[in-house]
Amino acid sequence: MECPFCSFPESKVTDSRPAEGGIRRRRECLRCGRRFTTMERVELQGVVVVKKDGRREEFSREKVLAGVRKACEKRPIPLGAIEELVDRVEQAVYSLGKAEVPTSYIGELVMEGLRELDHIAYIRFASVYRAFADVEELERELEALKAGWPRAEVPPGQLVLLPEVTRNPMRSLGRAGHGRRKVAE
DSSP, X not given: OOOTTTOXXXXXXXXXXXXXXXXXXXXXXXTTOOEEEEEEXXXXXOXXXXXXXXOEEEOOHHHHHHHHHHHHTTSSOOHHXXXXXXXXXXXXXXXXXXSEEEHXXXXXXXXXXXXXXXXXXXXXXXXXXXXXXXXXXXXXXHHHHHHHSOTTOOOTTOOOSSOOOOSOHXXXXXGGGSOOOOOOO
């Protein structure tokens, strides 16, 4: 492994341990003695993505990650949740066992994951991915989202702004903040 500091081609491994998605190795350069960390991941057989216009390109986890990050920008979503979503998409793509996968399949996987993660990020991604023709099309998508995601449910990692009110607070106060008066008969 080439040293990132002096470019010497040899190093020794001082520590190895399993890490999420691979093996983390601590290395020491045999020339300058500086230490650095590397991640070793299994390289899966390449999958070619077939674009809508027929072009083909190698599947890129980084490209999926960039798209999901863009959709989740300025949302209260932990980076770990985004990474998990991209891991699931990548796993689904490779587990198909096909040499070619259409972008529509990948896009739907991402949208399904974002729908569970954050409804605003979902709409952001869907608006670019589906390229809504007009406001009515966007409204239909919003209505479909509302039907499948109860408003009372708060997405993971999102703060609850107002606690649920289980009773009508004005009812117990009566009129003008006073207790209820009995009306004489």
